[in-house]
Amino acid sequence: MDGRLTGDVYAGIDARLSEVDARVESRYPGEPAGRQPVHTVYVPAHRYVPGLVARWGEQARAVFDSDGAALGLDPAVAERVRRKLVTEPVEDLRIDFEDGYGSPGDSAEDDAALACGRVLAENPATPFSGIRFKSFERATRRRGIRTLDLFLSGLLEHGKLPAGFVVTLPKVTAVEQVGAAAEVLGHLETAYSLPARTLRFEVQIETSQSIVDGDGRIAVARIVQAAEGRCSGLHYGTYDYSAGLGIAAGYQSMEHPAADFAKSFMQVSAAGTGVRLSDGSTNRLPVAQALVPAWREHLRLVRRSLERGFYQGWDLHPHQLPTRFAATYGFFRDGLAAAAGRLRDYAARVDSGVLDEPATARALAGFLLRGLDCGAVAGDELTGLTRTQLESYTRFRG
Template sequence: MAGRLSDGVYAGIDARLAEADARVVAAYPGEPIGRQPVHTVYVPASQYRARMVADWGKQAVRVFLEDGDLLGLDDEVSDRVREKLLTEPIEDLRIDFEDGYGNPGDDVEDAAAVAAGRTLAVTGGTPFVGIRFKSFEQATRRRGIRTLDLFLSGVLESGPLPGGFVVTLPKVTAVEQVEACAEVLEKLEAAYGLTAHALKFEVQIETSQSILATDGTIAVARIIQAAAGRCTGLHYGTYDYSAGVGISAAYQSMEHRAADFAKQFMQVAAAGTGVRLSDGSTNKIPVGDRDAIGVAWSEQTRLVRRSLENGFYQGWDLHPHQLPSRFAATYAFFREGFPAASARLRDYAAKTENGVMDEPATAQALAAYLTRGLDCGALDEAEVLKLSTLDRPALDRLVRRIE
């Protein structure tokens, strides 16, 4: 059957949209390959030491064994949380030279930066790791760059750059600071003989200017572009952002409407770009008597679950006692939903008719859900294969929409 449009019309439209096609492909590469940690643990550089990860794990296991019944977990989730705390209590560690560290003086920070780098080089211990240096605002810019430089010297004098290495740029108040950070990382790669784009960074979204720029444009979308392919994540900063937009201390929370407003902008800006999202933290720490621990765990469990349901699969933890509730909430989320998600994927792959007709984009989301559960230890490949009939490579292809 012949249509009435000539080949010239088709060719003309292709030519007209060629530039736009290239721009879309470059800006929206889709879901990146590899695991995303479920949390980032922030530890002041002054507290970082060789046995820190092991010590956090011991503290987390101890409180879980003593008070874990307060979390109300079934046996399956409880066993998995205990195993996680014993084997991999921290997925992503950020050695903090910013708010958690303060300003002890240049000589002290110089020495601490080199020492922390050396310690990391010989201990490792987490799948992802990096530092948060001081912001690129005028007052702290030189100090932040010097700390990063000295930290890298400490790491690289003892061996290669650790796997999963990423640094964190805080308190962005102008998109140009992101451009400058990308430039600094490029120069550090040259100075230390690293491969191009070996150094990646995350941007903390904790100022109003990182959502809306002074000229009225959407800053968070421009931030991703300004990073020149080096930005791997956007991390919401609960308390700095809330304070900056005038929320009083008693009402600063990950679930405040102002927080949701910012995070929805982050979500739309990052969608399809390969830049992943992290929610913030709660400052209610599970310490004290059993009742106090229960209250804090209950709040964190609720907030982590809320973040997961809203598409934020990562958050911050600030204390060892927050690890049991982090993994409890995360594991329960994936285990509760995986039978239904597996069944829908099985029917999608077999083109079976049932009460739900899933689109390819939904199949992609279902596969991503299962792979996240596998990555963090909430699920096992054997049980997912049994229910979905799809092995891990098949799930990964669905996530990246490779036919």
């Protein structure tokens, strides 16, 4: 039996929504292809020297070998942590010219920017890298732009732009600053003869104005749009954000209700846009007598972030590397059997008692791909599933 609506009705609705369709497809391309680092390691620019990543790995490995048994890790996880600390102790390195560096004067910062660019060119030791420059607020804007310019000069005079290169824009207090940063990156691409849209940036969410602006509008969604496709990530800044809300220092943390409020806004605003999320850091460092207690807290906080859909965070000290990887590997290995089993049942249309939908299949495949990418899971542990199959599920939008 034929329906009673004519072709003109269908065509009219398509025409009415064509502009909306184009806008939605542009703004929500879905999860980007490729690996996301599990952490970003921030190193003050004046401490960034050749061999730094290897030394971080050696220091982390030594403390894990001497005291790691106190964590009571599963042997399979512990072995993976040891291997990681040898082969790739830092996934994403951010050379910091902002809070971790301070303001030593223009001449000193000029020299440091050039030197750090040269060191990175000659020591591309991590899969992802970049710098954090000073904010685009009036007092620091010109200094931040000049540092980025000189850093690229030092880098490109001695090598090429590394794969996975990204810069970090801190302390956004107005959406327009993000648009201005995107414009500057375009000018730098022209100045250094880089392909268009090569340079991308992360935005740090560490001010109240980057969540809700002065007019009461949700700012974080507008930040993503203002970046004109150059925003690769939103990173939560634990301590600047907390301090800006007047939270006492002793209660500032990644798990404060105010932090969860901000991160929920980040999550909703970034969903489907291709912009990835990162949680912040803990300033309780695992050193001296505080080593094991701080390790246990770090394990718990990293696991908490992972369970809430934040697959990346900040690390500030070599001793945080063992627990970053231990928490991450434990999370993915704990969920491996269930996720792989559910996805196999979904693919085979097996009645397992759980009714999974295409969106859940995407999430299951995404979980397994993240486990593979970070080293928690080996391909031969995914019996009956291949990486190609997993990637096809993450791309499916039916």
